[in-house]
Amino acid sequence: MYAQMVKTASNRVKTREEMSPEEQHFQDKIDNDVKIEPKDWMPEDYRRTLIRQIGQHAHSEVVGQLPEGNWITRAPTLERKAILLAKVQDEAGHGLYLYSAAETLGVSRDELIELLHEGKMKYSSIFNYPTLNWADIGAVGWLVDGAAIINQVALQRTSYGPYSRAMIRICKEESFHARQGYSAIMKMAFGTPEQKKMAQDAVNRLWFPALMMFGPSDKDSVHSEQSMAWKIKVKTNDELRQQFVDQTVPQIDYLGLERPDPTIKWNEERGHYDFAMPDWDEFFNVIKGNGPCNADRMENRRKAWEDGAWVREGLLEHARKKAARKVAAE
Amino acid sequence: MAEVDKDKLYQFLLRMGDNTLILGHRVSEWCGHSPVLEEDIALANTALDLIGQTQMWLGYAGEVQGEGKSADDLAFLRDAWDFRNVLLVELPNGDFGRTMMRQFLYDAWSSIMLGHLQKSTDERIAAIAAKASKEAAYHVERSSGTVVGLGDGTEESHNRMQAALDYLWPYVGEMFASDEIDLAMAAAGIAPDPANLRDEYDALVGRVLDEATLAIPAGNYVHKGGRDGRMHTEHLGHLLCEMQWLQRAYPGCEW
Numbered sequence: 126m127y128a129q130m131v132k133t134a135s136n137r138v139k140t141r142e143e144m145s146p147e148e149q150h151f152q153d154k155i156d157n158d159v160k161i162e163p164k165d166w167m168p169e170d171y172r173r174t175l176i177r178q179i180g181q182h183a184h185s186e187v188v189g190q191l192p193e194g195n196w197i198t199r200a201p202t203l204e205r206k207a208i209l210l211a212k213v214q215d216e217a218g219h220g221l222y223l224y225s226a227a228e229t230l231g232v233s234r235d236e237l238i239e240l241l242h243e244g245k246m247k248y249s250s251i252f253n254y255p256t257l258n259w260a261d262i263g264a265v266g267w268l269v270d271g272a273a274i275i276n277q278v279a280l281q282r283t284s285y286g287p288y289s290r291a292m293i294r295i296c297k298e299e300s301f302h303a304r305q306g307y308s309a310i311m312k313m314a315f316g317t318p319e320q321k322k323m324a325q326d327a328v329n330r331l332w333f334p335a336l337m338m339f340g341p342s343d344k345d346s347v348h349s350e351q352s353m354a355w356k357i358k359v360k361t362n363d364e365l366r367q368q369f370v371d372q373t374v375p376q377i378d379y380l381g382l383e384r385p386d387p388t389i390k391w392n393e394e395r396g397h398y399d400f401a402m403p404d405w406d407e408f409f410n411v412i413k414g415n416g417p418c419n420a421d422r423m424e425n426r427r428k429a430w431e432d433g434a435w436v437r438e439g440l441l442e443h444a445r446k447k448a449a450r451k452v453a454a455e
Numbered sequence: 456m457a458e459v460d461k462d463k464l465y466q467f468l469l470r471m472g473d474n475t476l477i478l479g480h481r482v483s484e485w486c487g488h489s490p491v492l493e494e495d496i497a498l499a500n501t502a503l504d505l506i507g508q509t510q511m512w513l514g515y516a517g518e519v520q521g522e523g524k525s526a527d528d529l530a531f532l533r534d535a536w537d538f539r540n541v542l543l544v545e546l547p548n549g550d551f552g553r554t555m556m557r558q559f560l561y562d563a564w565s566s567i568m569l570g571h572l573q574k575s576t577d578e579r580i581a582a583i584a585a586k587a588s589k590e591a592a593y594h595v596e597r598s599s600g601t602v603v604g605l606g607d608g609t610e611e612s613h614n615r616m617q618a619a620l621d622y623l624w625p626y627v628g629e630m631f632a633s634d635e636i637d638l639a640m641a642a643a644g645i646a647p648d649p650a651n652l653r654d655e656y657d658a659l660v661g662r663v664l665d666e667a668t669l670a671i672p673a674g675n676y677v678h679k680g681g682r683d684g685r686m687h688t689e690h691l692g693h694l695l696c697e698m699q700w701l702q703r704a705y706p707g708c709e710w
């Protein structure tokens with residue numbers, strides 16, 4: 126899930142009696158699964174919440190290029206290098222669709238990027254963890270894209286049309302990434318003892334951060350209720366997390382790796398795996414900026430943006446000159 | 456196909472494949488760090504095409520060599536002195552302007568070269584060139600657009616592009632140097648003599664640089680030593696350290 130702890134702009138859900146006729150009409154559409162489109166009337170809080178959520182999602186795709194990009198120049202074969210390049214290219218493309226979806230709500234890509242760089246917007250906590258060995262690249266595709274898919278499949282039903290359509294398009298590529306990630310880590314898990322060690326190390330390090338991607342437990346998740354009522358969110362954090370664990374544990378077992386959480390156990394009665402929650406103190410620290418890579422990631426993004434200013438200005442100026450010459454010639 | 460010395464053909468294929476391998480590596484260093492999201496996508500795409508071309512060139516090189524080596528063996532297990540890329544592609548990226556200027560100077564050569572190689576008497580080479588030249592045509596269109604946009608942009612972008620051209624120009628000539636390998640390829644109708652491509656190149660590059668309001672520097676000194684392996688730059692060794700590290704540290708693994 127690339128949008129965690131998105132603050133809903135309002136504190137509680139309004140009752141029907143408290144709603145204006147416009148709001149009632151809006152809520153009726155949502156309740157009947159009619160998509161909200163950019164030109165439709167929408168409550169200001171709905172618009173602001175969506176900008177936060179879609180913006181955070183877009184930023185995650187863009188910052189997410191960094192931990193994977195970290196291994197492009199060290200990929201061990203030409204084919205692995207090509208697969209990784211194609212994946213990172215897809216992620217940048219996802220960023221692009223999502224910024225476009227946010228733009229339909231009246232905020233520009235550049236404004237959102239400025240907010241990110243000023244620390245006023247976030248991206249997913251997962252990208253503040255490092256990629257330390259080659260198996261991490263497989264593990265990221267399998268676990269991180271895998272977790273993202275679970276959230277994003279749910280979001281295909283989200284109430285805002287452009288966001289929903291972006292999710293449908295993105296999900297197809299994410300499933301491909303997850304499959305490729307699993308096949309990469311399979312090579313490692315079934316390879317030499319050193320390769321197997323890398324695979325185990327990657328799973329051990331990335332398991333709990335992957336669980337954090339779904340956000341805090343429902344009981345501590347203060348902003349969910351309004352988002353659920355507006356169908357900006359469709360399932361709760363804990364529901365999605367359970368779905369991820371249930372899907373992933375058998376895959377870990379198949380690889381012949383040790384489970385990264387020794388308390389994982391099938392619960393016959395619930396029909397689900399029991400598992401340990403991640404360390405939420407660590408999670409809140411990462412969100413606050415104290416994760417292992419927060420400072421580096423932001424420094425890299427800011428540097429890319431600042432170093433690139435002359436390029437963006439140069440190309441704009443050229444477009445202006447060209448337009449002026451065209452006018453002069455007419 | 457006319458009879459040709461296998462080792463010379465092998466060397467020719469290394470020259471083609473090492474150019475795309477090393478340039479693809481350099482371009483991929485930009486991933487996630489470029490000035491604008493569209494460029495992240497475009498640079499990744501360029502790198503991807505170049506790596507794909509590498510698989511074809513080095514795959515065929517391995518077959519011609521006849522020692523059972525794969526494209527990966529050639530990419531990851533040769534030392535610097537066995538690399539046959541031109542120096543231009545191993546130079547560090549510098550700023551975005553230098554990267555794009557280098558890309559344009561290379562793309563212009565590559566699009567012309569691949570055009571000729573489609574008529575190669577070696578069917579494999581003709582087939583690789585047919586596929587790669589579609590990509591090269593797109594690359595040169597894109598990189599020339601960027602060179603024009605930045606050359607004829609702001610004062611700062613113009614100055615940076617001129618500085619990039621001044622730095623890179625002495626490395627251009629190596630793409631047109633010919634030696635006995637090239638002459639053997641030309642005699643067998645496998646590849647054109649690079650020296651004969653220069654007029655076409657100068658016309659293309661001259662037109663774009665003109666539109667970009669950039670001036671080709673006066674000196675005519677040419678840095679050489681990459682495509683015959685006589686003397687690479689210091690930069691290649693560092694690049695290989697990074698690129699080959701996993702294969703070297705954990706030999707014989709399947710990845």
Ligand SMILES: [Fe+2]
Pocket residue numbers: 186215216219295299
């Ligand atoms: Fe993505």
Ligand SMILES: [Fe+2]
Pocket residue numbers: 216270298299302
């Ligand atoms: Fe993905």
